[in-house]
Amino acid sequence: MLGSACRCSLPVSGVPVMSTIESSISEYELTVPGMGSDHCAGIVRQTLQRLEGVAEVRTNIASHHVSVSVRSGADDSQRLRQAVERAGYDVAAVRRGAAADEADAAEIEAQYLAQARRRLWIAGVPATLIMLLMVPHMFWQPVPGYLAMVAVLAFPVVFLFGGAATHKAAWRSLTNRTLNMDVLISLGSLPPYFIGLVGFIFPMTSFMEMAATIMTFHLLGRYLEAKAKGRASQAIRRLLTLGAKTARVERDGTELELPVGELQPGDIMVIRPGDKVPTDGEVVEGESHVDESIATGESVPVYKEVGSPVIGATINKEGRLRVRATRVGRDTFLAQVIRLVDQAQGSRVPIQEFADRMTGRFVPLVVLISLLSLAAWLLFPETLRPILYWGAQFLPWVNPQADGPVLAILAAVAVLVIACPCALGLATPTALMVGSGIGAERGILIRSGEAIQTFKDIKVMVLDKTGTITRGEPRLTEVVAAAGVSEQHLLHLAASVENASEHPIARAIVDGASERGVAAAEVTGFRSIGARGVAGRVGDEQILIGNRRLLVEQGITALESLDESLQRLEARGCTVVIVAGDGRALGLVAVADTVKGESAEAVRGMHKLGLHVVMITGDNERAARAVAEEVGIDEVQAGVLPEGKVDAIRQLQARYGNHVAMVGDGINDAPALKQANVGIAIGAGADVAIEAADVTLVRGELTGVVEAMQLSRSTFDKIVQNLIWASAYNVAAIPMAAVGLLHPMIGVIAMTASSLSVIGNSLLLKRRFARIGQAGGVHEA
Numbered sequence: 001m002l003g004s005a006c007r008c009s010l011p012v013s014g015v016p017v018m019s020t021i022e023s024s025i026s027e028y029e030l031t032v033p034g035m036g037s038d039h040c041a042g043i044v045r046q047t048l049q050r051l052e053g054v055a056e057v058r059t060n061i062a063s064h065h066v067s068v069s070v071r072s073g074a075d076d077s078q079r080l081r082q083a084v085e086r087a088g089y090d091v092a093a094v095r096r097g098a099a100a101d102e103a104d105a106a107e108i109e110a111q112y113l114a115q116a117r118r119r120l121w122i123a124g125v126p127a128t129l130i131m132l133l134m135v136p137h138m139f140w141q142p143v144p145g146y147l148a149m150v151a152v153l154a155f156p157v158v159f160l161f162g163g164a165a166t167h168k169a170a171w172r173s174l175t176n177r178t179l180n181m182d183v184l185i186s187l188g189s190l191p192p193y194f195i196g197l198v199g200f201i202f203p204m205t206s207f208m209e210m211a212a213t214i215m216t217f218h219l220l221g222r223y224l225e226a227k228a229k230g231r232a233s234q235a236i237r238r239l240l241t242l243g244a245k246t247a248r249v250e251r252d253g254t255e256l257e258l259p260v261g262e263l264q265p266g267d268i269m270v271i272r273p274g275d276k277v278p279t280d281g282e283v284v285e286g287e288s289h290v291d292e293s294i295a296t297g298e299s300v301p302v303y304k305e306v307g308s309p310v311i312g313a314t315i316n317k318e319g320r321l322r323v324r325a326t327r328v329g330r331d332t333f334l335a336q337v338i339r340l341v342d343q344a345q346g347s348r349v350p351i352q353e354f355a356d357r358m359t360g361r362f363v364p365l366v367v368l369i370s371l372l373s374l375a376a377w378l379l380f381p382e383t384l385r386p387i388l389y390w391g392a393q394f395l396p397w398v399n400p401q402a403d404g405p406v407l408a409i410l411a412a413v414a415v416l417v418i419a420c421p422c423a424l425g426l427a428t429p430t431a432l433m434v435g436s437g438i439g440a441e442r443g444i445l446i447r448s449g450e451a452i453q454t455f456k457d458i459k460v461m462v463l464d465k466t467g468t469i470t471r472g473e474p475r476l477t478e479v480v481a482a483a484g485v486s487e488q489h490l491l492h493l494a495a496s497v498e499n500a501s502e503h504p505i506a507r508a509i510v511d512g513a514s515e516r517g518v519a520a521a522e523v524t525g526f527r528s529i530g531a532r533g534v535a536g537r538v539g540d541e542q543i544l545i546g547n548r549r550l551l552v553e554q555g556i557t558a559l560e561s562l563d564e565s566l567q568r569l570e571a572r573g574c575t576v577v578i579v580a581g582d583g584r585a586l587g588l589v590a591v592a593d594t595v596k597g598e599s600a601e602a603v604r605g606m607h608k609l610g611l612h613v614v615m616i617t618g619d620n621e622r623a624a625r626a627v628a629e630e631v632g633i634d635e636v637q638a639g640v641l642p643e644g645k646v647d648a649i650r651q652l653q654a655r656y657g658n659h660v661a662m663v664g665d666g667i668n669d670a671p672a673l674k675q676a677n678v679g680i681a682i683g684a685g686a687d688v689a690i691e692a693a694d695v696t697l698v699r700g701e702l703t704g705v706v707e708a709m710q711l712s713r714s715t716f717d718k719i720v721q722n723l724i725w726a727s728a729y730n731v732a733a734i735p736m737a738a739v740g741l742l743h744p745m746i747g748v749i750a751m752t753a754s755s756l757s758v759i760g761n762s763l764l765l766k767r768r769f770a771r772i773g774q775a776g777g778v779h780e781a
Contacts, residue, residue, distance in 0.1 A: 435718070
């Protein structure tokens with residue numbers, strides 16, 4: 001699962017990032033269902049990297065994908081397949097040129113789970129019969145023909161339906177000079193069975209029951225791991241089920257119902273109340289509210305009208321909409337989210353390097369310890385026997401009076417089956433699977449494991465102003481009427497004249513008046529005055545709107561009475577226009593880029609997380625300070641040009657030791673997002689900003705930054721806990737097995753339990769983060 005960590009990926013615009021290093025490089029996607037841990041993934045990577053012409057190998061345990069870049073013009077599909085199979089892993093599919101389809105991957109995963117279940121049942125029935133025979137044979141009355149019945153029942157478990165795939169994988173692994181987990185299981189089950197056959201010639205303890213039990217519990221572990229991993233990676237499968245299956249499309253004047261896969265950009269889709277939006281598009285007719293919770297996590301339906309964008313898989317609530325398809329297939333928002341989640345789950349966390357070094361040497365070391373244990377018990381049984389007498393006081397399965405050869409076999413086999421590189425290999429990917437899935441459900445897309453580890457150590461959060469803290473569009477904020485003039489009448493006059501203008505400030509005044517229930521009247525004689533203002537007649541009044549300089553030039557009187565209000569509003573960063581009628585000033589209308597409702601709450605949350613919050617903006621000092629004071633920002637750098645933002649980030653990194661994150665939404669933010677240690681893009685922003693970022697907030701709300709940081713800290717906590725548990729388990733268990741204190745049957749159960757405990761601990765992240773979200777609190781790392 002773990003591929004190389006990088007900060008580039010598929011852009012949210014949906015255009016795949018293709019390799020431009022060499023035109024002769026071909027891309028392949030292999031699906032390897034049995035690649036269940038990073039230990040397995042490491043063997044697959046090493047095997048493929050040894051092939052001539054292979055430039056890069058990236059593995060993803062969650063989707064069981066292996067991406068290979070090959071410098072060759074020929075079709076290398078068969079060569080790659082054979083190499084992976086020689087390493088001991090079956091290949092379900094090989095694709096050239098295009099990434100594997102996520103739906104196909106989910107189907108292959110389901111087939112693999114069904115196969116694991118089937119093998120478990122086939123092995124479990126004879127293994128259960130062996131247990132039913134063994135208990136009375138050992139504790140009550142010898143069973144006639146016991147050895148023959150056990151040999152017959154254990155044979156299909158160890159060699160056929162249950163063990164055949166394991167032994168085949170082990171043999172291929174050995175012949176390819178790699179050692180995987182199947183090698184340990186084969187060495188733990190085959191010798192006990194063959195040694196047990198000696199009982200037909202010489203009276204001795206039978207080990208065939210142990211061989212069958214080891215193989216059965218191994219298959220049980222494989223099944224439970226596959227099932228638990230399926231729960232951990234269910235985010236992608238749930239996303240796959242969200243999309244609509246069909247779409248109503250207008251073609252040649254007829255309304256047709258087509259599969260979503262046949263949609264083309266430009267198609268006009270008819271979406272009735274209650275329908276899912278088939279694909280991303282733009283409303284061309286109608287108005288409605290659309291439930292976008294599956295994409296953004298926002299529970300309140302969003303109003304849509306002509307010109308509004310809509311996202312595929314969201315749900316139309318009440319009105320009939322006609323929507324022009326803009327993106328289809330792999331270019332849609334939902335498809336991109338799936339790819340981003342898949343990429344995050346397949347990425348590497350720097351701390352995983354520790355586990356990689358351990359698992360790379362693990363299996364050879366375990367085999368060596370097993371052989372040393374065998375030799376020690378054969379050569380010095382009486383020297384080691386006191387350990388068993390001590391252990392027998394606490395452990396009922398320890399038999400200090402057994403023969404030396406029996407103790408030697410038990411110790412050697414126990415070492416083989418107790419060892420579990422899988423737990424170490426699962427520690428990071430399972431936590432990433434769960435964490436990235438939680439993020440996707442909440443509209444937080446974290447691109448890589450590296451970002452998760454870096455994010456937790458962030459000390460400084462840099463915020464852009466426009467579109468990040470503020471809404472990014474001017475809005476009417478205040479109306480100040482002169483003596484003898486009502487605010488209603490003043491706003492009516494201003495809106496009537498500005499209604500004839502297309503200037504953004506004019507639109508803000510007209511929209512603001514409409515929101516306050518003030519209608520605009522028809523204006524005559526409208527004219528624009530040198531980009532300094534506008535004029536027009538409303539009824540019997542000649543109205544002039546502009547700045548102080550324009551009105552002084554036009555001889556307008558009574559301006560002094562508005563000076564105090566004018567200075568106050570400008571100090572707050574507002575753009576203020578003066579409205580005059582029939583030669584005198586009637587009042588002021590203020591427009592500003594207003595602060596988002598959640599910005600102050602988000603900054604408070606950042607402070608609770610111990611962050612120093614900085615705003616860097618190209619806006620003027622006065623406007624920037626006003627916004628900073630309103631939301632509680634610690635430090636302001638105003639008047640910074642786009643190229644200057646990169647230098648500002650570098651200076652902060654020098655001050656705070658490369659622990660700087662930045663949040664932005666515009667094209668001008670992209671270089672700074674890339675320079676920051678963690679770049680965070682607001683989802684409503686430009687595609688280039690999202691492409692440059694490590695984290696994308698789909699919902700476009702600043703509070704998502706706090707949630708993202710809580711999620712990264714919680715996910716990293718789980719990774720560390722998993723690695724500590726898996727390491728401690730092996731450090732404690734292997735020596736106990738080597739000195740004879742662990743029976744092989746207990747060992748194989750413990751091995752399975754260790755892997756499941758790592759997966760289970762990762763799944764607890766869901767409950768932990770749900771509590772944080774419900775309480776609205778801050779997780780203190």
